Amino acid sequence: MVLYRLLVSIASLPVLAALLWRVLRGRESRSALAERLGGGEAAPHRLWLHAASNGELTSAKPLIYALLTADPAVQLLVTVNTVTARELGQGWADPRIAIRMAPLDHRAALRRFLSRHDPRALVVIENELWPNRMALMADAGRPIFVIGARMSARSAARWAKIGMAQPMVAQISALSAQDAGSEARFVDLGLPRDRLMPPANLKTAITVAPGVPLDWPRSDTVLAASTHEGEDAPILAAFATARARRPGLRLILAPRHPRRAPEIAALIAKAGLRHTTRSKDEPPTAEVYLADTLGEMGRWYASAGLCFVGGSLVEKGGHTPYEPAGFGCALLHGPDVANFAEAYAALDAAGGARLCETEADLAAAFTALDADAQAEMARAARGALGPPADVESLAKALLTRL
Structure with a gap:
């Protein structure tokens, strides 16, 4: 602990400088800094x-x-x-x-x-x-x-x-x-x-509010959910390949951090694809919809029959499979799912999710998984993940220990 405290003290000045820089750039308020x-x-x-x-x-x-x-x-x-x-x-x-x-x-x-x-x-x-x-x-x-x-x-x-x-x-x-x-x-x-x-x-x-789904055929819609830097380019390349084989395919790309929208828009153009942007209130008339807002994931899950779970093609440990599974999405994920290792192991074993390690894997899944295959994967996912946590009993048990 003594070494940890020493390291924290040494790091405190550069950390404070970084926080002040965030305030100056408008990424954080003075009140947020005061709370930190x-x-x-x-x-x-x-x-x-x-x-x-x-x-x-x-x-x-x-x-x-x-x-x-x-x-x-x-x-x-x-x-x-x-x-x-x-x-x-x-x-x-x-x-x-x-x-x-x-x-x-x-x-x-x-x-x-x-x-x-x-x-x-x-x-x-x-x-x-x-x-x-x-x-x-x-x-x-x-x-x-x-x-x-x-x-x-x-x-x-x-x-x-x-x-x-x-x-x-x-x-x-x-x-x-x-x-x-x-x-x-x-x-x-x-x-x-x-x-x-x-x-x-x-x-x-x-429980995530579903919102109003897009007016797109759900089985022909892919959602890339909570993507991180390094994931968007292979997903877009795979989607472009799959769309050449399956022309009706659409993509909702929802980055984990909406501030990355400009760089993602450049990647979409580089992949030879057209897009419209949710934060600009543009209608979803192109093949890619850039969902760069917060609080609308339920809407995107409800719109897509196939969901790639982000944070798994790069070393982020993977994001939750529970939310998209709850909406009946067929699940795809990359190799790094350490945050939910047991859940993904159960999903993969039951056929409720599919591991995609490469761009070619993603393109094959986007192309091949039709409405029937998506429905079968969704049923398998619900069985593999089991019932929801009993938060009422947990809350009572916690309060008795106060």
């Missing part, structure tokens, strides 16, 4: 819940409202790491939920944050385990809960190697793992078994 430094409007006597970004916050939402239902007196301080997640949470417009940027994992910022907000307990979603944050909460005698905990074999080995795993795990009051593998790895790192809560994958409980 432990300031902002006080929200005292609340249960502190932390979710990293849009995906984690969305998966936490059913649990958040289960907590508020189980105990109407509960008020939540929800922290996030990204501006877009802050905006997403503020959009809920719920007076029982205060949304703030998470404080940096620097002891000065954290002490300011804890003094200002005085949270009674910390609920961590998935794998946001920050050493200084956890240590100061533990030192104050405040319980720490980890819900939907996720720990890959690679991360477990890394934590064990640097010697910080056991002290951090010892500070966890109770943990509900996302899957059996993650649970076993936390136990191997020193978590006592009597601190285990029933497993829960919060992403299985997500």
